[in-house]
Amino acid sequence: MTVIFAKRAYLAAGWAENLRLEIKNGRITRLTPDAVAQLGDTCVDTLLPALANLHSHAFQRAMAGMTEYRQAGRDSFWTWRDLMYRFTARLNPVHIQAIAAQVYVEMQEAGYASVGEFHYLHHQPNGQPYDRLCELSDRIMAAAAETGIGLSHLPVLYSYAGVGEKPLEAGQRRFGNDVDRFCELVAQARGALGNLPDDCRVGIAPHSLRATCPRDLAQVVASQSSGPIHIHIAEQPREVEEVQAGLGARPVEWLLDNAPVESNWCLIHATHMTDEETCAMARSKAVAGLCPVTEANLGDGPFNGPVYLNAGGAFGVGSDSNVLISMTEELRTLEYSQRLRDLSRNVMVVGEGSAGQTLYRGAAIGGAQALGRNAGQITEGMLADLVAIDSQAPALCALQPHQLLDGLVFAAKDNVVTDLWSAGRHQVQNGHHVLRDKVTRNYKGAISELLAEL
Template sequence: MIFAKQALLADGWARDVRLSIEAGTITDAVPDASAQLGDTRVDTLLPSLANLHSHSFQRAMAGMTEYRMAGKDSFWTWRDLMYRFTAHLSPEHIEAIAAFVFLQMQEAGYASVGEFHYLHHQPGGAPYADLGELSACIAAAAQTTGIGLTHLPVLYTYGGAGQADLQAGQARFGNCVDRFGELVARARHAVSALPGDCRVGIAPHSLRATSPGDLAAALDAHEGGPVHIHIAEQPKEVADIEGWLGARPVEWLLANAKVAREWCLIHATHMTDAETRAMAASGAVAGLCPITEANLGDGPFNGPAYLQAGGAFGIGSDSNVLISLTEELRTLEYSQRLRDVARNVMVVGEGSVGEVLYTGAARGGAQALGRKAGTIEVGQLADLVAIDSTDPALVALQQSQLLDGLAFAAKDSVVTDVWSAGRHAVKGGRHIARDQIVARYRAAMASLMASL
């Protein structure tokens, strides 16, 4: 049982809420209640967000790509450095990094993660004896941390638009469609040992890393559940796809695949107004990663038009250069303000920007990961986060302003507790397995740096 002084329920704020959880699901939420002996007591209870897009291994290279080289740095120069880095990662490194990343996500207030996993093979590209070995590493990290995992094995067949050959740095990613089916089966086996809220979807990497025929075949073979894809992140990508397929990426995808609620289109940064409206109408979730998109110089999402069209969105930490739920929310809004030279942009009409950002990302993130979550109500997974409204960053705010304070004035340090489908992994702002996970990460980094 959880007793909260105040909680944001599905129908609004309530005080003195006593929450019952059974088998990871909320079974009762009673306002104006009294705390009972043995209840876990918190200050302010919110539905937790899902981190809908992560490449966990990239956390280990955070800070290594911020030195300007000769010429103009871009996403594409960053990608070359990332490829070289992956050549040195072992299964032990990958599991230790993922566990540390998941811990940081939970301490930041996320209850679940969509791991967009494209590092499949040995250095050089030879498959492991178990095709799903590295997926099993991700599953093991989720088991260690207790985070809710939606594992998304990636189909990555080509090195660029027009079915270009894989580059040497992409060899660890590559699979044909048939072998990808085997990989997904092995990933399902690995994730089957996790709690029942964890699941497997698929992730065609991007239009440039697949082909129309391969994409159709992978979708036909898909057994149901989330489908995630990178799309329209960079102007060069848009130009390359338009030159090859005769249409812009989002335009082509919506016309050639049955994009619907189970889809998550990652980035979708460079869209026309028509594409923006059509994507919103599809029911798919826009997977926005504002910190990474800023770090890589991708550009801002077309937020106002997308919200006006009723589009769903969620947030992810992508490259994991910085894992911060509050910073993702404010960077999303600030990217819109900088582009439009305006304030309070991500809201239709009038209202609280923080509320739109937080509750929208909670609902959209849960949808993208195939989790029955995103609100606090009976029948939903107990994906919950508690924050301290007496923190100096929030103490002066009224209840109706708390989400604005969280999004724009607070740091993740206001998080006190996190539950993932009822698993209470963060207590007092600290993950319950922090010491052992951090020690293992430090040892892995020492080993990795010695090999570079």
């Protein structure tokens, strides 16, 4: 059994002082406020439920900073995508595992206890499957096992280059599967779960309405008896136009009318929605998977936040392209994008209240829901996905306890994180992941090899 003693902790019912928290088999078994630390307790300052990073393409971390040069004409998501395709052609399984491990170390040091890996890099550069169909899923799982992060692995169905079943382009050959081969890949990945802790799971991710078709989407969703279902939706105006022209409705509208969208679904980005679509999505109980740093980096546009929250919508955050892995930056960029659009302040709050608390609590609960994890709050019986921060850090030391989440979201950097537990696994201690040095050496070696081939 593991015991944590926290000077203060943010529980489901609010703040508690001098809390002893007991963990057994990865779950919180007992909470005792107004307690005294005992010999052997791990003592921390301020304990919070840790967030889930609900949307990651781990391999893209290695190309961060490579696409920030303006080319002739107007740079866009689509020009960035072309560069990404050229980069992926050089990645081998060893590179992918080393990059994913580095990403997961950085995520945990930033305060994320779990990750939803939206994994669409399946095959060899020429599009031929590896001898083991889920070879690259195995590599993602190996990185998760090494670093201890809670993994919801989401193999991606990617069959077409665009609406209307357009054939895959050369840069997409590594992604492509038909429904039958995809279902076999998912079955193999589920079989590999025995190599991971019990809190890890496998879901599915139809890539988008562009990269699948109504027939295939219905078939793969029907094949999924349980687990999370994630899909990119309405990220770019061009995507909205193409789906509307090809399927007769806007992406979110079409999906809600034609798929059994409910609480195990996560709609990634959902950036371009009408108010009617926004309210309908909130009513579906699906989670909005928001990636504000990447959405800003790619010029996607801001989410329709106030309408969605007022309709009772659930949300979480993810680091998507991993151009920057920072839990605090994701949350503050989400709020700041709303402020810039609306020329207002404290926008992501229903009625009155703390913007930081609304953002943090909402992302903790919504992110856990999106990954199918029984987490997101410090409550007995839930997974011990926990993060400790230092309230005496310069960015936070002037604040009262009820202001700490505002300080964390708007004034602090991730270096206020001192400790992190993923389902009770104490992976970050004194601000550093326990395997940081080893993982970073492997990452740098892989990058040196990769750059020599470019």
